[in-house]
Amino acid sequence: MPRHLIPLTFALAATFAHAEKGDRLKPLTLSSERGGSVDNVNQVRELVGNVVITQGSLLLHAEKVVVRETREGYVQAHASGVAGQPVDFRQSRDTPGEAIEGQAEQVEYDTRTETVRFIGNARVRTTRGAVVQEEMSGAAIVYNSRTEVVTFEGGNGSPNPNGRTRIVRMPPPLPDESASAPTAPLPLKPSITLQPGKPS
Secondary structure: OOHHHOOEEEEOOOOOOOEOHHHHHOOOEEEOOOOEEEEOOOOEEEEEEEEEEEEOOEEEEEEEEEEEEOOOOOEEEEEEOEOOEOEEEEEEEOOOOEEEEEEEOEEEEEOOOOEEEEEEEEEEEEEEOOEEEEEEEEEEEEEEOOOOEEEEEOOOOOOOHHHOOEEEEOOOOOOOHHHHOOOOOOOOOOOOOOOOOOOO
């Protein structure tokens, strides 16, 4: 097996913290422009046309989404995009101001395993505010928010040359120069008042 096809697993505890835990307790809302269908017997819902899924801080945009609910109440969503319009995913992390974002041709979201799987030209990044901290790309990327493990693999679906995987880690911000600049020396003052001596 070529080296670029071997799945790689990294425990990135410092970079990929847990997704926001409160999301799993929030309502799952789905909307679309062109409607869809609901199969109450099999607990399957299908929406087509600029589909938007929200659950707490989780936000997903796709052209088509199929959602299945298990008997235990877990949700499994399969989202697909169209040419030039991949599926977009974003979810806040427990650390305030930080988020995980990703795009791929297809995205699978499973609330039971707490995983998001990005398939086909997959790109995933962590952000702090508007600043990207780290970005990964490959044919497929799986983010497990419960274990803080990201697994990704190369292959024909990778956006990188020769199907390779790629990680780009941004350097930490430079320290504030104004805070580290040397302060001006304090003016020297005599500790006692000097008076001219009397002539002898």
